[in-house]
Amino acid sequence: MTDLERLWEALSPSDPPTEELLRRARRQRAVRRRRRLLAPLAAATGLAVVAGAFVAGTVTGGSGSGSTHTDSTGGTGPSLAAFQADLPAATSCGQLRTAYVDRGLAQVTAWGWQRWFGVRAATEGTAVPLASDSPSTSRQVASDTGTNVQERGVDEPDTVKSDGSTLVRLRGQVLQVFDLTGTSVRRVGSMRIGQPLHDGELLLHDDTVTVLGTGRAGGDAIAGRTWVITVSIADPSTPTLTGQVGYDSTLLSARQHGGTVRLVLSAGLPDLAFVHPTRHRTQRQALRENRRAVRRSTIGDWLPTYDAGSGTSTLLDCRNVAIPTRRIGLDTVSVVGFDAGQPSSPQAIGIAGSVDIAYESATDLYLAATPTTWWADVAYPGGPGDPVGAMPTGSRTYLFDFALDGVTARHVASGSVPGRLADRWSMDSAEGTLRLAVEPLGALGGSTSILLLHRHGTRLEVTGRLNGLGRSQELTAVRWFDELAIVVTFRQVDPLYAVDLSDPDRPRLLGKLKIPGFSSYLHPLGPDRMIGVGQGGSGAQIALFDVSDLDHVRQLDVHHYPRGSSAVTDTDPRAFTWPPDGRHVLTVIRRHHVGYLSVMWVHGHRLHLRRLQPVAHGHRAIAQVRTIGLPDGRVVLVAGARVRFVDV
Amino acid sequence: MDTSAESAYAEFVTTRWASLVRAAVFLGAQPHEAEDLAQTACLRCYTGWEKVSGAADRDAYIYRILLNCLRDARRTRWWRGRVDRDVTSVSDALAGAIGDDTEDSIAVADAVHRALAALTKPNREVVVLRYFVQLTEAQTAEALGIAPGTVKSRLSRSLAMLAADHHLHDLTGRSS
Numbered sequence: 001m002t003d004l005e006r007l008w009e010a011l012s013p014s015d016p017p018t019e020e021l022l023r024r025a026r027r028q029r030a031v032r033r034r035r036r037l038l039a040p041l042a043a044a045t046g047l048a049v050v051a052g053a054f055v056a057g058t059v060t061g062g063s064g065s066g067s068t069h070t071d072s073t074g075g076t077g078p079s080l081a082a083f084q085a086d087l088p089a090a091t092s093c094g095q096l097r098t099a100y101v102d103r104g105l106a107q108v109t110a111w112g113w114q115r116w117f118g119v120r121a122a123t124e125g126t127a128v129p130l131a132s133d134s135p136s137t138s139r140q141v142a143s144d145t146g147t148n149v150q151e152r153g154v155d156e157p158d159t160v161k162s163d164g165s166t167l168v169r170l171r172g173q174v175l176q177v178f179d180l181t182g183t184s185v186r187r188v189g190s191m192r193i194g195q196p197l198h199d200g201e202l203l204l205h206d207d208t209v210t211v212l213g214t215g216r217a218g219g220d221a222i223a224g225r226t227w228v229i230t231v232s233i234a235d236p237s238t239p240t241l242t243g244q245v246g247y248d249s250t251l252l253s254a255r256q257h258g259g260t261v262r263l264v265l266s267a268g269l270p271d272l273a274f275v276h277p278t279r280h281r282t283q284r285q286a287l288r289e290n291r292r293a294v295r296r297s298t299i300g301d302w303l304p305t306y307d308a309g310s311g312t313s314t315l316l317d318c319r320n321v322a323i324p325t326r327r328i329g330l331d332t333v334s335v336v337g338f339d340a341g342q343p344s345s346p347q348a349i350g351i352a353g354s355v356d357i358a359y360e361s362a363t364d365l366y367l368a369a370t371p372t373t374w375w376a377d378v379a380y381p382g383g384p385g386d387p388v389g390a391m392p393t394g395s396r397t398y399l400f401d402f403a404l405d406g407v408t409a410r411h412v413a414s415g416s417v418p419g420r421l422a423d424r425w426s427m428d429s430a431e432g433t434l435r436l437a438v439e440p441l442g443a444l445g446g447s448t449s450i451l452l453l454h455r456h457g458t459r460l461e462v463t464g465r466l467n468g469l470g471r472s473q474e475l476t477a478v479r480w481f482d483e484l485a486i487v488v489t490f491r492q493v494d495p496l497y498a499v500d501l502s503d504p505d506r507p508r509l510l511g512k513l514k515i516p517g518f519s520s521y522l523h524p525l526g527p528d529r530m531i532g533v534g535q536g537g538s539g540a541q542i543a544l545f546d547v548s549d550l551d552h553v554r555q556l557d558v559h560h561y562p563r564g565s566s567a568v569t570d571t572d573p574r575a576f577t578w579p580p581d582g583r584h585v586l587t588v589i590r591r592h593h594v595g596y597l598s599v600m601w602v603h604g605h606r607l608h609l610r611r612l613q614p615v616a617h618g619h620r621a622i623a624q625v626r627t628i629g630l631p632d633g634r635v636v637l638v639a640g641a642r643v644r645f646v647d648v
Numbered sequence: 649m650d651t652s653a654e655s656a657y658a659e660f661v662t663t664r665w666a667s668l669v670r671a672a673v674f675l676g677a678q679p680h681e682a683e684d685l686a687q688t689a690c691l692r693c694y695t696g697w698e699k700v701s702g703a704a705d706r707d708a709y710i711y712r713i714l715l716n717c718l719r720d721a722r723r724t725r726w727w728r729g730r731v732d733r734d735v736t737s738v739s740d741a742l743a744g745a746i747g748d749d750t751e752d753s754i755a756v757a758d759a760v761h762r763a764l765a766a767l768t769k770p771n772r773e774v775v776v777l778r779y780f781v782q783l784t785e786a787q788t789a790e791a792l793g794i795a796p797g798t799v800k801s802r803l804s805r806s807l808a809m810l811a812a813d814h815h816l817h818d819l820t821g822r823s824s
Contacts, residue, residue, distance in 0.1 A: 004763055004810070008670055008780050010756050013683060016665035018658050021687065025694040593684040618680020619687060 014620050020571055083411045084458045087322035097299040099323045103330045104294040110286035112274030145204045146628035148573050153362045155256040157201035157212055160626040160638045168209050170200045177236045178643050185644050191239040195227050203256045205340045207234040212254050226251045230343050243343040247306045253358035259340045260407050264358040267304035267332040272297055308344035321350040326398050328369040329354030337407035347407045361429040365402040370420045395441050397421055415460025428480035433504050437478040450499050450507050466507040469497045521569040531585055539565040540589050544607050556605040565591035579629020584648045586627045595622030599648050615639040657697050661690045667781050674776045679753040689714040708790035767806050774802040
């Protein structure tokens with residue numbers, strides 16, 4: 001039996017898709033409930049979500065323009081003016097340790113750090129996923145490397161990256177390099193990543209590929225560690241490893257502007273050899289032991305470290321760590337910046353508190369600490385660094401604004417708003433205004449608001465607000481445009497609110513729209529046309545809308561996919577591509593266990609299905625299907641083992 | 649579903665996921681199919697969650713659902729239309745098995761299917777649930793809808809057959 005037992009162990013399934021399961025389960029329940037109640041109505045109203053790149057001509061500036069980044073070569077570290085106002089920097093390691101110990105004592109229990117599944121967790125990428133009812137929302141723009149990102153000019157990691165002539169792809173443990181300049185895609189080089197990684201993703205800048213991932217246990221790797229592995233593809237046929245840095249924290253977010261990579265990491269709470277009540281130890285004794293362990297902890301236990309190949313070093317200097325005066329949870333969050341080509345010399349500042357949302361525009365990084373909500377968020381334990389240190393924090397969301405300058409970040413302002421932010425898509429920054437979609441804390445009662453904040457000195461102040469969007473309803477989606485926001489709320493009916501943001505002090509409600517069908521992903525193709533992908537009838541559907549008049553949206557055409565299908569864009573906007581030629585829409589549809597590439601031609605008032613071909617099998621492979629539109633009009637399909645051009 | 653029930657469900661699913669997928673492979677599915685079957689089983693489990701109380705019962709419940717999903721899947725045409733893949737040796741399969749490479753996990757799955765092919769379906773189910781997933785006798789009986797005594801006898805018969813087939817290189821006296 002030992003052979004079979006080894007085979008049992010050898011099957012290493014992917015991580016449990018808890019977040020996706022909860023989302024699908026809730027929707028399944030919701031759909032069933034709605035159908036019973038709304039049976040007499042012909043069409044369900046839309047659970048709609050807007051995303052999208054406007055055609056270049058209609059986009060006005062926004063925060064993407066004028067990103068003046070001087071790539072600073074760093075000096076000896078951030079200046080002592082790294083923090084302001086309500087984030088005083090620690091004056092010494094002793095003071096910092098005392099701050100940690102005091103808050104730790106308040107939080108430790110007879111079983112160690114209290115950990116419960118209602119705690120909010122990181123909302124990003126390779127870190128602990130957040131289960132949330134809102135499908136991804138965004139101002140969707142394809143970055144220069146072919147990924148649908150939230151913010152123009154700020155690139156996000158993905159498993160496939162391309163600069164138009166070369167394509168790099170991370171498949172499992174292997175980095176593959178392809179050449180796109182010929183008549184067919186050619187694989188020219190590949191490299192196996194030394195460290196076993198979960199959820200590896202890539203960033204690309206010129207010839208430097210940065211691989212980010214969470215370490216897996218195995219060999220000498222420690223689970224839960226974040227790896228930053230830099231590979232040079234200056235010679236595409238021989239990718240060369242140029243750097244390997246491991247951080248002992250979990251990754252909350254990773255972004256790239258130009259050549260600067262910025263990470264937000266959460267170190268979690270230290271493992272201090274806690275005890276727990278047993279037959280020989282009462283609860284009170286265990287608690288006393290644990291408190292003693294906290295008192296005996298050293299600053300080295302609390303601060304995160306990193307290893308750039310020459311041994312472990314402390315990531316943060318004590319005087320670059322801020323001790324928040326607000327009551328936010330306990331954790332150590334580091335904001336790390338480095339040049340893509342020099343990952344071994346990161347600049348870092350930290351906060352001795354827990355934040356769970358990171359939103360980055362071209363000029364600012366905003367960190368938000370939302371109050372704990374029990375029912376929307378689930379964390380599951382990762383490795384030693386998992387962020388379960390948060391405690392209920394009252395009824396306000398605290399915001400911290402960091403100005404970005406090359407690799408350094410400097411805290412410049414803070415603010416707070418009542419209520420909670422669902423995730424990073426609820427934040428947007430444009431022309432100096434921070435825009436938030438804030439939900440009320442209670443599950444019932446209250447309504448969603450749009451808030452506009454401006455920085456006055458060191459405070460972020462609310463200068464405009466619009467209340468009353470969806471009373472007693474859940475916020476399911478927000479889409480931001482330069483002068484418009486679309487907010488979707490849901491209870492039994494799904495109204496979609498269009499909010500005019502052209503006046504920086506006065507957001508105005510333009511109108512309430514009802515979009516037929518059940519769109520969960522909307523992508524404007526320009527000022528007049530919008531595509532909606534979602535559910536309709538018994539399968540997925542894709543629809544074309546006329547949005548030239550936002551008060552009277554019309555559906556021009558709709559195409560239904562076969563029974564039992566669903567759109568992958570429900571859970572990942574990266575499964576949608578609108579290539580630069582502007583005539584075709586590519587998306588991935590899932591049915592049973594097969595993923596199909598759908599190519600839809602948009603012409604006049606109609607949608608024409610050009611092709612629907614199976615490209616992947618199994619949920620993991622389907623989730624990783626990507627299409628990239630090249631500037632010359634060709635489209636590359638990356639699915640399973642194959643990378644090739646597709647005819648559109 | 650209220651908050652604590654949902655959290656309990658999430659925790660349950662997270663901890664049981666790996667075993668569910670492995671069990672699905674051992675019961676005859678290919679690796680990618682196994683993940684989808686496990687997902688379907690978890691989703692179906694969600695709807696009946698509150699009717700089933702107690703951790704022990706929930707394990708039996710979700711595995712019963714998994715077996716039902718597998719049975720449903722076998723009846724559909726896509727199952728019958730699967731292309732069989734090349735057979736590889738067990739050691740090749742083990743050598744390449746750590747990692748994300750789909751081809752390797754298919755090799756592992758093939759080795760498993762060949763090894764267990766000699767068993768009849770009822771015997772295979774008992775071995776997978778009782779021996780590999782490590783459900784208790786009572787849970788296995790509940791999941792399969794048979795008597796505990798039947799579980800015991802099928803298990804010992806199956807282990808004997810596997811030993812005779814050289815798939816057991818070292819049958820130490822494990823307690824069942």
